[in-house]
Amino acid sequence: MPEPITLALVGGAILTEGVRFLYDQAGELLRQRRERTSEPSDDVTHRIELPQDTFDGQLTEPSVDGQRLTEATPVLRAAWAGAAPYAQGIDPVTPDDPASLAAVDQLRLALEAVVGQRITFRGEARERSGVRAVQRIDELDGDAVGIDAGSIQGRAESEQDIRKAKGTVTGIRAERIGP
Known part of the structure; x- marks a missing residue:
């Protein structure tokens, strides 16, 4: 479920800088994906x-x-x-504009799916960046892992929302948990 309501608590300047940053990161990842000639698992x-x-x-x-x-x-x-109109400064990102908040949140959720971790704006009422994996998949034909780490220190959570699955779904896979 999208969380633009949590973004409403974030200041406009942070939202503006944040959407530009996320937009640039997503664009770079999309360029690399297009240019990559090796296996998709690399x-x-x-x-x-x-x-x-x-x-x-x-x-x-x-x-x-x-x-x-x-x-x-x-x-x-x-x-x-x-998110392009907001990231490129064509339309403002403001805490009282649901359309801009939804666009920022959709971009953030898409990047979270790629990195498998939360990305949280400063001042937002949700878990800190890097501590939680969220996967939302309509159909899975293969394996999915929410968090795959050598070691985990502190709190880690994984949430999978998979409509149809043919394969294995693993929440957290870690070699070591704790200090």
Whole structure:
């Protein structure tokens, strides 16, 4: 379920900078996906490091999984296109405009699907960036893993919303949990 209501609590300047950042990241990922000639499961060279003045927390693994990118490309492309007027400064992003908040949220959710972690704006009432994986898939024909980590320190959550699944769904796979 989209969460634009949590974005309404974020200041306009943070939303404006945040949508520009997310739009640029999504565009770079889409370019790399198009240019990549290797297997879709290969990692993408792009790493996402969230600006601390705009986002709360940091991604724990800022590199992008190629398989997730391949699966999320149609949704990412649509969200990127929908956020274009706001990211390019054609229309303002304001906390009292539901259309702008929905566009920012859709772009954020699409990137979350690619990185498998939350991306949270500074001042937003939700989990910090990097601590939770959310997957929303209509049809799955294969395997899906919410969080796949060598070790997890602190709190980690994984949520899968899969309509039809032919394969294996794993919430969290970790070699070690705890210090």
